Amino acid sequence: MNTSALTLMVVTQLTVISITAYFFYRVFTTPPKREPDSFSENDPH
Numbered sequence: 136m137n138t139s140a141l142t143l144m145v146v147t148q149l150t151v152i153s154i155t156a157y158f159f160y161r162v163f164t165t166p167p168k169r170e171p172d173s174f175s176e177n178d179p180h
Contacts, residue, residue: 136144
């Protein structure tokens with residue numbers, strides 16, 4: 136494997152790892168949404 140192929144492979148893998156880590160970070164740091172109480176808030180009375 137020549138130098139340019141190795142460089143391209145490393146850059147591509149680092150890019151994919153970075154994007155994956157960014158989205159995992161976003162998923163784990165997003166606060167949960169408050170779910171409505173199905174009994175009191177959905178009652179028509």
